[in-house]
Amino acid sequence: MTHNIRISIKNTGHDFYGRSSAPDTLAIWTHNLDTMNFYSNFTAHNCPSSNGQNVGELSAGVVAGDAYRFFSNYSMDITGGYEQSVGLAGGFAQGGGVGSFTTTYGLMADNAVEFEVVTADGEVRIVNQCSDPDLFWAMRGGGGGTYAILTKYRxxxxxxxxIHVFTFSANFTESSSLGNDTMNNTALREILTAHANNQPDWSAQLVTGQIEYFPERLSVSLVLPYGDNGSKLKSATASFSQFLSNRTDLAVSSHGYMSYPNYAVYLDVTTADAKVTEPSGIFSVLSTRLIPREVFSSPATVDGLVDGVMQGIATARSLLNLTGVQIVPETPITNLDSNQLTSVHPAWRSALWHVIHVGEWLEPMEADAMQRTTEGFLKLVEPLKKLSPGGGAYLNEANYLEPDWQQTFFGSHYDRLVEVKKKYDPTHIFDCYKCVGWRGQQE
Structure with missing residues (x-):
């Protein structure tokens, strides 16, 4: 620290806040650390309680797609996400790590066994539940680029x-006559309500995936990783599928069930489709909220939830032309972390929905206009915040202007995380935007 040079850590750079880069810093790029190993029998470093079977080792820069294909060679799945170009061991896993296996096995942070890291004092450490357990805890959900440089993730x-999938896509036949009057879209309201009413049962049966809603259409992709021929997913979604099929106010473009032998094959197919149907090279803004189980417990709170989501859909479209909301039930309902072994926001443990409002635009926007748009998107979740006081959002997928970011991203763990930060990085070498210990614009 003779020259007071701080360090920023970049893996693949998938970050909505730009935390993997910072002015006047020395950037360490971990993307080329890309080795992998599989241990059918694993011996942890000085920690017999962490010994076990079927442990994967990822160097810091391994991207998800490569990991899925590597472990499929051993007939194994890893608890990563949908986007194959994300570096799993970086901010993704260190911030929680959500994907299609979250309902079944928990977040990727829940499944962490051991890390190799370099701390601010230059020391190489192997951390787990026995060695530097406070640092291990902090890096299991407390955010990447903050406490140490991770080199290996076990x-x-x-x-x-x-992997079994139920898909349904349709346009609302009323939408053209409604214009911008999204709040009076009866089909949207009734389908959202049915979705919310089904969610507790779907979550209990470990159904995941996402449903996307737009003012003019919807797209359903419900996913169940399960060792059968797809009958469990068909049973779980039968009434909802019939409800959608019977509607006369939808113009259906696709409807059906598919099964894939494993996650790697499933993602290869869906990624190939996405290259044709999904835009790339665009600008985007998010606003998100985790919705707790109690909101789904009564007609009144479900109505409030549906109203809140629809208000967000309507307001977003008044700000940008390319908008929609993703409702993602990828929450760790089978891993409640009752012993608080991870630093993931506690709101994850009671959530059934992760609501993600997305806005996109194609050409560069003037700074003032972009600021107004981002601030406008931040307000989209205000109705949802009122339904979930003390709750939060996924720190990897949220609005970078979030004012109450300590509570929203870290919850009740924040103060303890700050203490870990002070212990292992007392001079703030690794500070990043709205990470634990961030001291504001003076950074």
Whole structure:
């Protein structure tokens, strides 16, 4: 620290806040650390309680797609996300790590076994539940680029499961006559309500995936990793599928069930489709909220939830032409972390929905206009915040202007995380935007 040069850490750079880069810093790029290993029998460093079977080792720069294909060679699945170009061991896993296996096995942070890291004092450490357990805890959900430079991530992996998928896509036939009057879209309201009413049962049966809603259409992709021929997913979604099929106010473009032998094959197919149907090279803004189980417990709170989501859909479209909301039930309902072994926001443990309002635009926007748009998007979740006081949002997928970011991203763990930060990085070498210990614009 003779020259007071701080360090920023970049893996693949998938970050909505730009935390992987910072002015006047020395940037350490971990993307080329890309080795992997599989241990059928794993011996942890000085920690017999962490010994176990089926542990994967990822160097810091391994991207998800490569990891899925590597572990599929051993008939194993790793608890990563949908986007294959994300570096799993970086901010993704260190910020929680959400994906199609979250309902079944928990977040990727829940499945962490051991890390190799370099701390601010230059020491190489192997951390786990026995060695530097406070640092291990902080890096299991407390955000990347904050406490140490991670070089290797060891994580529990699982025998591969077939992936079963229910898809449904349709346009609202009323939408053209309604114009911008989204709040009076009866089909949207009734389908959202049915979705919310089904969610507790779907979550109990470990159904995940996402449903996307737009003012003019919807797209359903419900996913179940499960060792059968798809009958469990069909049973779980049968009434909802019939409800959608019977509607006369939808112009259906696709409807059906598919099964894939494993996650790697499933993602290869969906990624190939996305290259044709999904835009790239665009600008985007988010606003998100985790919705707790109690909101789904009564007609009154479900009505409030549906109203809040629809208000967000309507307001977003008044700000940008390319908008929609993703409702993602990828929450760790089978891993309640009752012993608080991870630093993931506690709101994850009671959530059934992760609501993500997305806005996109194609050409560069003037700074003032972009600021107004981002601030406008931040307000989209205000109705949802009122339904979930003391709750939060996924720190990897949220609005970078979030004012109450300590509570929203870290919850009740924040003060303890600050103490870990002070212990292992007392001079703030690794500070990043709205990370634990961030001291504001003077950074």
């Amino acid at each position: 994580v529990q992996v699982y025998p591969s499961l077939p």
